[in-house]
Ligand code: ADP
Ligand code: MG
């Protein structure tokens with residue numbers, strides 16, 4: 192039947208995401224060294240370490256509260272562009288869920304879509320600009336579609352991240368490189384794919 196998504200599910204997702212980011216931090220930083228300033232892995236690791244610490248210290252009592260807590264940590268602990276952007280994603284998604292103790296997959300998908308729209312607004316960016324949105328937008332659409340699943344969303348995020356390779360960066364530091372940004376995978380799209388892989392992992 193329809194999976195029940197509760198506070199524990201969101202907690203396990205954030206913990207799995209933190210572990211995946213730790214494992215892949217060197218790769219994220221390598222990608223950022225090609226078209227940015229070589230800090231995306233360390234930025235994400237610092238942020239998600241703070242997220243897991245905050246979850247232990249003040250356990251949230253709803254999925255929405257867990258997302259808001261995580262978003263606040265990312266905004267306050269990550270100096271780079273990715274902190275406010277991912278922080279806004281999680282905070283807005285959490286707000287959209289309100290204080291419900293359990294949510295459906297479709298409710299979570301709708302909340303994440305609201306969060307992704309807030310990222311686009313804050314970043315002044317859209318799919319095709321070679322950013323995290325190139326993974327986030329197709330992933331959320333795959334989740335929100337009728338019969339959507341975490342597996343399909345994770346696959347869409349991976350595809351979206353890979354599709355950034357031939358793109359010309361129009362936003363963020365990579366855009367300073369102009370044509371030289373072509374041929375490299377966007378670090379933020381890559382970390383977004385890790386976040387959706389973590390959903391698939393905990394939903395299994
Ligand atoms: P910084 O670029 O400040 O060092 P990070 O390296 O942590 O921050 O994050 C870089 C990533 O942030 C990029 O790979 C891209 O995916 C994302 N990003 C940067 N600017 C924007 C934007 N305006 N809109 C959406 N995503 C962006
Ligand atoms: Mg960087």
Ligand code: MG
Pocket residue numbers: 228230271272
């Ligand atoms: Mg930086």
